[in-house]
Amino acid sequence: MSDDLPLTAEDVAEIAAILEHSGFRELDLSTRRFRLRVAKGDGAQDGLTQEWQWAGASGEIAADVAGVQADPAAICSPLPGTFYRSPQPGAPPFVNAGDTVGEETVIGIIETMKLMNPVHAGRSGTIAEIFITDGTLVTKGQALVRLA
Template sequence: MTEDLPLTAEDVAEIVAILESSGYREVDIATNRFRLRVARGDGAQSGFTQEWQWAGATGAGEASTGETVGAESDPDAVLAPLPGTFYHAPQPGAPPFVQPGDNVNAETVVGIVETMKLMNPVHAGRSGVVAEVIVPNATMVAKGQALVRLA
């Protein structure tokens, strides 16, 4: 199931602009699909921070299937560093970053997660051999969801 992000980067920028012109320090928006928290930084940490959580996700390690997947339950899994859409290749029609049987090291990019129109590389994090690419291409993933399994 492929879904678009519930808000665009422009939507979040507009929320930040509203927050910036108000006397409030943070805004917390929750819907049936997601939760977005935007907060104003303090002192040395100027600017704004944002935090996403998809509806039904109770935190890192909770997959969209409801099955708990995390470093504790599957130490061979490469986990999504943030929520978004997982892609196997850098662009449509390009060969995938990795396939089962490929040797990888800690810095090898195994895929990308697109969040808010930003492409975030996902690194293997350790050396090994790709045993399985768990998530289909162009699939929405939660933070902490297993993407690739190494052997």
């Protein structure tokens, strides 16, 4: 691994999301320029905690990537990544405002680390509003659509 590996906050969020859904408890990555430790919580808190330590930095920065509380009628992103409203470019979107959805209805896809993850509605209702445009970067817990 190159010591000049560019690592953005988005990369760290994607790593955290993958770790959260894996069987591993933590990841510790070190180079001459930085150290990244991502570990699953101990049950006392939700989500993952990340510690970043950059060479020459005065300390560590901790970031909580637990989901954000949203409108109860909202369907939120289960992980960070790029949200797509349709299965492929030029295809009709999975859902539009006014569409009726069931628990298993796919409302979009989130691309994370080159993996396409379908987002299911999770409950029945009618799409009242779509908050995210196609190809937009989203964070875990960000509202994607709102049901009526």
